[in-house]
Amino acid sequence: MARKSTKTSSAEGTVYALPEVLDLKAATPLAEKLMSLRGQNIVLDASKVERLGTQCVQILIAAAATWKDEMAAFSIAEPSDSFTSGLQVLGLTPQAILEKEVAQ
C-alpha cells in the first residue's frame, strides 16, 4: 500500500494527495496527517483514492468542519470515481462533506 503524501503548494493552498486506500487502518494516520496541516488553506487531491472507508469519511467531515471553524479554505479536488461512489454509498457527496456545519 503505497501512500502518497506528496505536498505541493498551489494558489489555493497546500495540496495533500489522499492515499489510495482509506480504510480502517488508514483512519488514524489520516487524522494525524490532517491535524498536522491545520491552519493552512488546503486542497485534498482525491484523484488517487481507490477505497474509502466510513471512518475516513468521518475524519474528512470533521476536517472540513474544523477548517471552516478556523476560517481556512478546505476543498476536495478531482475526486476519483471510487471516492465519489464511496461517498455515494453512504448517502454523501463531496459537497455534503464541505458543507458540514460546525458541531458543538
Add this chain to the structure above:
Amino acid sequence: MDAMAEIRQTFFEECAEQLAELEAGLLAIENGEADSDTVNAVFRAVHSIKGGAGAFCLDDLVHFAHVFETTLDEMRTGRLDSSEKVVKIMLRSADALADLVTAARDGGTADAERNAGLIDELKGLVALAKGEEPPAPTAAASGGSTDGPVYDDGMGDFDFTPVAVDISDLMGIGGDNKFRIVFKPSPRMYAKANEANRVLRDVYALGEAKVSCNTSEVPLLTAIDPEGAYLTFTIELSTAEPEEKVREVFEFVEFDCDLSIEAVLDEPDGDIEADDPDIAEILARIRAAPDGEPAPEPAHEPDEEAPVAAKASQPEPEHAKAAPKPAAPPAPSAPAAAKADAGGDGKGGASAGGAAQTIRVDLERVDRLIDLVGELVIHQVMLSQRAYQAGLARASDVAVGFDELEQLTREIQDSVMAIRAQPVKSVFQRLPRLVREVADISGKQVRLVTEGEWTEVDKTVIERLADPLTHMIRNAIDHGLEKPADRLAAGKPEEGVVRVAAMHRSGRIVIEISDDGAGINRKRVKETAIKKGLVPAEANLSDEETDNLIFLPGFSTADKISSLSGRGVGMDVVKRSIQALGGRVSITSRPGKGSTFTMSLPLTLAVLDGMIVSVGDQTVVVPLTAIIETLQPKASEVKSFGGDARLVQVRDTFMPLVDVARELGYSHDLASATGGVAILVEAENGARSALLVDGIQGQRQVVIKSLEANYGRVPGIAAATILGDGRVALILDVDAVVATSRVEGNFFNSGMKHAAE
C-alpha cells in the same frame, strides 16, 4: 471452566453449525438448487468462522477461511460461475475447513500441504473470476488479513450524483415493501472490521434504497476519535423482500449498532419525509401499527424528480453484485419449507427463514424435565385410577377434570419430548463427506441424494444412528454400486446414486438407504454362507431369505460380495445396533436395479410401546417391537422335548416355548402351556421363540425408568416402568430371556429361521 474456554467452546459449537450450513449450501449449489440466498448463506458461514477464529488467533484457520471467503465472494457477486469444477473445489475446501476447525479445537495439525494446494486453487478461481475486471489495487486474496473481503472495492464504477442512489430500474424490480431503517454503527462495529458501506451496499442490493447520512454528530478534528463512529444513516428502502430479508443484511452488525427497521406504508410518504426524523419515525410507527406487517402496495415508481434521487449509469459491478438477489423470487424458501413440512414440524420452516430463535440448554436439564414429566404422567394416571377405585362416577365433573388433566399431561409429555427431538439433518450432513471419501477410495462416481432431513427424532436415537448409517452407506457404495465401466456396460449412467431418505411412519422413523447398483449377488451370498457353514448346502432359500443372509453373524466382510478391499463392517453389527435401539432393518434388492435397506426406529428411547402381561402375580411389559403375534397354544401343538424344554407348533414351524415365570424365578413349576398365552417374539438375531405368560392385560405406552440407575442390573430385565396403580412393572429383555432359556431348542429349523429375518 473459565469464561474464555466457555466462549471457545461456544465458538466451536457454532463452527459445527456453520460448517453444516456451508456443506448443505454447497451441495444445493452443486445440485443446481442454489439461489442467491444459498450463496449468501455459504458465504456467511465461512465469514462467521473466520470472524470467530480471528478472535481466538487461530491463524491457519483465519487464513484459509479468508481465501475461501474471497472465492465465495466472487461467486456471490456472480463473477464466478458455480460450475461443477468450482463446486468440487469448494466442497473440498469445506472439508479442509472442517479439518482445520477440528485441529484448532482438539490440537494437532491439519494437512498443511493439501490446504496450501487448495488455497492456490481457490486463488486461481478468484483470478479467473477477476480476469475481465480492472485489476484490483490490492489483491483481496493476499491472505492473512481479516479485512480483505470487507473492503472489497467492487463499487468503483458508480457514477456520481447527489446523495441517494436508485438502482431499482437496473435490477428490474419494483419494491412492494417499504422500510425505514435507521442504522447507527457503533465504534465496536468498525473494530470488528465490519464496514458500514458494506452493509449499505447489501441494502442497495435488496431494492431501491435512498440513504441519507446524518453527520451532525461528527466532532471537530481536534476532538475526533479516528476509529470512532459518528454517522447515522437513514435508509428508505423499497423492496420486494420481506422484513426478515432486510434484517438479515444487518445480521452481522446488529449487536454493534443502533438499528431500527420499520415497515412504512406508501401513502404517507410525503409526511414521513418530514424534516424531523423523530416525528417521521413516530408517524411511521403509528401507520405501521395497525397490521404490523409490511403492507403490500402498488409497484413503486422511482421518484425521478426528487433532488436526492440519483441514477447509477454504469452498473457493472454493483449490478453484478445485485443481480442474484432480485433474480431470486420469494420462492427460494419454498423448497426448504416443503422439507420442513416433511419433518412435520415448524422448525425447518423457521430455519429456512434464517432467523430461527434458539437457546442453548444443558442436556441434563432437559433430561431432568423429561424425567419429571414422566413422573407427572404416572401420578396423573395413578390419581385417576385411585379416584375411580374410590367410587368416582364416570360422568362427574371431577372425572371430566381428570380427562382434561390427562390430555394436558400427554401434551406436556409430547412437547417435552419434542425438545429432545432433533432433525436427522445432523446425521445426514456428515454423509456427503463420507460419500466423497468412499467414492474416491473405491474409484466410483457417486451422487448422494438425501430426503426428509428435517424429520425429527430423539437426540439419543440420532447419536446412535450415525454409526449404522455410516456402515450402510459405505456398504452401498463399496458393494452395491458397480464400477463406472460396469455401469456403462449395464446401460446405466456412470454416476451411481445413493439415496438416503428419512420419514415418519406410524409413530416411528423410517430411514431408507437405497442404491441403484447391481443389487445383491444372491448366488455369491449363498455360496459364501454355505462355505461358512451358516446354511446347509442343500438349503432351498427364497430370494428374500438369501438377501437376509448378509445380516448373519459370521457372514463377515472378510468374504465380501464384491472383490473390493475390506472397509465395511459386518451387517450383523449394523443389525444389532439398530435392534439395540428398538429398531428393525430389512432389505429389498432387485438384480441389476439396486438394493434398498430400510431401518425403522422408535422416535424416542424415553417411552416404549409395550404389551402389559401377567406373569404369575407380577405384571411385566414386553416391548411391542419384538412381538410378532400372540396365540393360545392348544395341547396338541405343544411338544415336550428333552428334559423340561417344550416346543410349540405354529403353523408349520416349531419354536421353543419359554416359560417367562420360570425364567424370571417367579415360580419353579412348569406353567401349563394351554392355560396361558404364547407371545411370539423375534430376538435380535432373528430367532423366533414363544414366550409363555399367564395373560395379556393390554397394550400401552410406558415411560422407561432405568433399573440400573435406581436399583441394579437384573438379567432378563431391560428396564422398569411405573404403572397406573403405582406398582413397578419390569420391562422384559426379550433377547436375554430367550437366550438363557435356550437349550439346543430350535434345532429343527434354526438355520432357516435365522435366515428369514
